[in-house]
Amino acid sequence: MQEYKELADSPSSLVKREFIQALDQTVRGLYGDIRREEGDLELSISVPRELTLGDISSSIAFRLAKFTHTNPGGIAKEIAKKMQPSEHISRFEDANGYINAFIDEKKYAALVLRDILKRKKGYGHSAVGKRRKVIVESPSANPAHPWHVGTLRNALLGNVISNLLEACSYEVEREDYIDDLGLQVATALWGWLHVSNKPDKKFDQWLGELYVNVNREMQQKPEVKKQIEELNKKIEDGNSQEAATGREVAERCVMAHQETAFAYGIYRDVMIWESDIVRSHLLSKALDISASILEKPNDGKYAGAIIIKLDKITPLAKELEGSREDAKVIIRSNGAATYIGKDFAFHAWKFGLIDAGFSYKKFMDQPNGKPIYSTAPQGSPMKFGNVKRAINVIDASQAYEQQIMRIMFALIGHEEITNSIIHLAYGRVNIEGEKISARSGNWLGEGRNYTADDLLSEATKRALEIAQKSEKITNRQNLESISRSIALSAIKFEYMRISPEKEIVFSWQNALNFEGNSGPYVMYTYARSKKILAKADYTEASASKLEAEHVTRGYDFELIKKLAEAQETIEKACDEARPNVLTDYLLDLSSLFSKFYESMPVIKGEEAKGFRLALVHSLTIVLENTFGLLGIEPISEM
């Protein structure tokens, strides 16, 4: 609450505060010494169901009734009668025990529209982050196959969360963890060395198919399996020709991943390669700082390994009690770190607790004009990491490991780090009711694959079919790029409208649906708005007067109230890491615009024309800003 006061108030929070202050004064006057709870007025605020009931309401009478032992209806009536109008609130009524306030629509319309037209791209943004640095890790795809429709969920979530954090004034580092060690890379590498090293299509797609084939071969031929395991050891050890080739193959695969990312408008700052973590002194430093909580048994099942006893962890996370094992291995008896070991070390680096001495190289240029950097065996030092907060976009099945890793920091006296590591656990994407298995290759479909690339090309194809029939598109040369924008809006919206924690069953029908609650539907709203402005020869100068006195209590005002909620919507989406808050908001805006559009002429709005144009213009600004956070580029005709 303290933070809000440091901000320029958004229009809706300003009015809310006015209402709360007026309520506070009245309630004190009437029931002065009654015991109340901290923040009860704040929590009592909501929006009435029916438009005719008012614009903002409080249920505080129900709470007061508990102490006065009278009925809420009477209390509400008494309060509403005594309430004094304020700057933006003109009158009060009571109904069903609620106290309803009516906003002065003329003053409020002027306030809201002026704010939007003044702040433009900055409208709705917030200062809560106070420039604190946060690192977002996503999507950490295996460099052995292409992004599938599940990887895409991760990448899109990571992108939107990063955008939201930036809009809330955090300084965001977009990081990708590349696991170039392990069996998946060894398997692909074996294929490269023994089957084919002549890619004849997009590299990740080609490598992925090779990977699937080798996996199949490995199941049947034990000698192949053995060779791959030996190869795996060599790349884990580093310093061999095989390790160098493995890195090379993985880098080519990651470059192909980036092409997919770019097609989806996803960019990042830095990639951290697992082999570089192993090569650096990060692990031994991590062991040094955590020595007090680790053990190295000489006998028993963990002999020779470095472990952490689970009974150290469970007092801080009782949900981990009852585990089948009593310890978690950090360093294996052969000296290699486990996943948790590496992840703990990595997070100690993220928070600047230890220095990895990484060297970096420029990995590739990105279409957004900024290069992407990567850790590398040879390169120069750069400043990454050292953050105050880390967001890990990782699917929900890894909650257990994430929890243990987080708690290790509290055990070594860094509770603030434990609390600043946020596991954004999202639900799996299944295809046709079964789990995606990159290894078995069920992401390979008939004709079209369940890859991010094929999804985009299928959606673009579908959008083009529809766009070709559209008579509204004047620039026919742009059909291709328009279709692509529509396809991207459809895909991104479809992914983001579902709460992250829910599992998704991927279906082509849903993914290619451009009607109803969809990206194209909101894009359509935007295109219509833009066309109205163009037809009316609308310019900013003509809007300078605003003429907000022409507002009615119809859908124009409803739309204005919704536009006013942009900032709190963005803060909520960011705080809760729920992009569906944004898609819901877009649908609300679109639906209100449609109602406004059906009921109130704009260009033929006579004396209200100027005001309504300014409203439409304001809507396009808010749509653009919200689309921007979702990584969607709106288009003016479709």
Next chain:
RNA sequence: GGGCACGUGGUGUAACUUGGAUAGCACGGCAGCUUGCGGAGCUGUUGGUUGCGGGUUCAAAUCCCGCCGUGCCCGCCA
């Protein structure tokens, strides 16, 4: 054995964190709307005992307890 997540009309979902007025939206079904600022749209209608049972409360989809179902996790794999 223990834990986590999910369960909302035929289907996909929102609201659950912070209890509040008639559970919102879309798809599907049915019936309409175009000489009008864009029909990828709009309007009306159909369909819900919010998995089940208890509890707390003036008030429960929301909080608590117990069940049931589905998925995931508890590896010296990552």
